[in-house]
Amino acid sequence: MASVDLVEVVPFPEGFPSVTAGAFLREENILLSGHENGFVLLWDLKNKKHSKLYECNSPVRAISCSTNKEIAVGCDSGILVLLRPIGGTKPEILQEASYSKHSRVWRIVWIGKDTLVATSTYGTIKCFTRSTTSGWAVKNLQGHSNSVFGAASSDGKFLTTADFAGYIILWEHNDGNFSQIQQLNVVGNIQDICWYKDEVFAAVTRSGRILLFEKETAGSNRWQLMYEIEIATGMGNSVTVTDDGKTVFAGTGSELIQFDFDSQQTYQHSLTDVKKIFSEGETVYLLTDKGFYSFAKKDIEIRKDLINYRFVKISLLGHTGTGKTTLCNYIISGNVCDAKSTFGKRIWSWNLPRDDVVDKRIILSDYGGQEAVLETFLPFLKDSDMFLIFYKQTDKTTFEKALRILDLLSKRVKSGANVLFIQTFIDHEMN
Numbered sequence: 378m379a380s381v382d383l384v385e386v387v388p389f390p391e392g393f394p395s396v397t398a399g400a401f402l403r404e405e406n407i408l409l410s411g412h413e414n415g416f417v418l419l420w421d422l423k424n425k426k427h428s429k430l431y432e433c434n435s436p437v438r439a440i441s442c443s444t445n446k447e448i449a450v451g452c453d454s455g456i457l458v459l460l461r462p463i464g465g466t467k468p469e470i471l472q473e474a475s476y477s478k479h480s481r482v483w484r485i486v487w488i489g490k491d492t493l494v495a496t497s498t499y500g501t502i503k504c505f506t507r508s509t510t511s512g513w514a515v516k517n518l519q520g521h522s523n524s525v526f527g528a529a530s531s532d533g534k535f536l537t538t539a540d541f542a543g544y545i546i547l548w549e550h551n552d553g554n555f556s557q558i559q560q561l562n563v564v565g566n567i568q569d570i571c572w573y574k575d576e577v578f579a580a581v582t583r584s585g586r587i588l589l590f591e592k593e594t595a596g597s598n599r600w601q602l603m604y605e606i607e608i609a610t611g612m613g614n615s616v617t618v619t620d621d622g623k624t625v626f627a628g629t630g631s632e633l634i635q636f637d638f639d640s641q642q643t644y645q646h647s648l649t650d651v652k653k654i655f656s657e658g659e660t661v662y663l664l665t666d667k668g669f670y671s672f673a674k675k676d677i678e679i680r681k682d683l684i685n686y687r688f689v690k691i692s693l694l695g696h697t698g699t700g701k702t703t704l705c706n707y708i709i710s711g712n713v714c715d716a717k718s719t720f721g722k723r724i725w726s727w728n729l730p731r732d733d734v735v736d737k738r739i740i741l742s743d744y745g746g747q748e749a750v751l752e753t754f755l756p757f758l759k760d761s762d763m764f765l766i767f768y769k770q771t772d773k774t775t776f777e778k779a780l781r782i783l784d785l786l787s788k789r790v791k792s793g794a795n796v797l798f799i800q801t802f803i804d805h806e807m808n
């Protein structure tokens with residue numbers, strides 16, 4: 378684990394109340410921070426001074442900024458207040474404090490400038506829509522039954538909500554109305570979600586596991602889990618995708634985790650209590666209990682002198698259910714009882730007997746057999762030393778797909794690697 382070259386944007390005074398939420402207004406050079414003691418502070422990053430914008434009398438749990446710079450703040454007490462730091466108008470109470478566990482505000486998401494969504498305990502999701510004549514209309518979105526700690530929007534087109542039980546709902550938004558378009562279920566307690574355009578969204582769980590979802594196809598309104606990164610040592614707090622869509626950063630109580638899409642490499646930076654992450658161009662900003670910091674984003678570089686093993690990479694391709702994961706599971710664990718179909722990509726490391734110089738490993742890259750998956754992973758196949766293309770003896774369709782895969786590889790992947798066809802289910806009669 379290594380550290381990044383941090384630049385101190387603004388330090389917090391010694392003994393300052395713990396940070397719980399934040400928003401960054403880059404163009405105005407303003408940071409808004411919410412704290413355990415209920416304070417909402419406005420930081421002028423130019424002169425490094427702060428002022429108290431609001432006092433909630435309850436721990437702040439969510440701060441969200443709209444496209445026209447209105448700030449929504451939610452607290453443990455249930456209060457939901459609208460602040461306008463630029464313009465100086467009085468605070469507007471959208472929901473009064475009830476100090477009940479049923480009304481706690483966990484997350485807030487703006488959908489454009491006139492609709493915001495607030496999440497709470499027991500699966501409560503409230504949608505507030507501003508009217509030009511009668512204030513704010515409120516309605517509930519039904520679907521969750523546990524505390525909703527993950528909520529994010531894709532430029533107002535899609536909304537994602539995720540709860541403590543790992544249940545994720547994708548909603549399509551149209552003029553203040555939301556309709557469910559997909560439900561996903563993952564292992565873990567979702568703590569935060571972030572979108573990149575409407576193509577990818579990332580989530581981090583309470584244990585620090587990072588989950589990355591991509592569209593099944595370019596024109597689809599359905600997403601699939603593509604990557605799971607589980608290297609965290611602290612509780613997950615925040616996740617973001619950089620502006621170029623190439624890197625994911627997740628903050629935990631113990632570190633900052635970086636994942637690069639192109640290289641599929643992960644790295645842990647030695648930083649504690651990263652509460653919120655913001656990305657602006659090539660700069661990443663971190664809100665922590667000690668202050669607000671920035672650093673220049675860099676791709677992960679693996680030092681050759683740290684690689685103390687020799688390996689080959691074998692990519693396994695083929696139709697779903699042709700036996701790719703079964704073979705990997707048998708090689709690594711010696712049994713096939715727990716083999717389940719892969720959706721996305723799964724990496725297996727086969728350690729061979731050590732010689733006098735270095736360890737030797739075979740890296741098995743097991744790719745899911747869904748039609749949409751192969752196109753997504755083609756760029757990552759170029760460094761393969763061998764391709765295994767699977768098909769069933771008992772199913773002609775799988776052989777036809779194997780031929781299509783071979784054709785794709787020959788046209789799209791410049792590689793001198795050997796390609797082998799693997800015929801499975803050979804102990805079954807021909808169909």
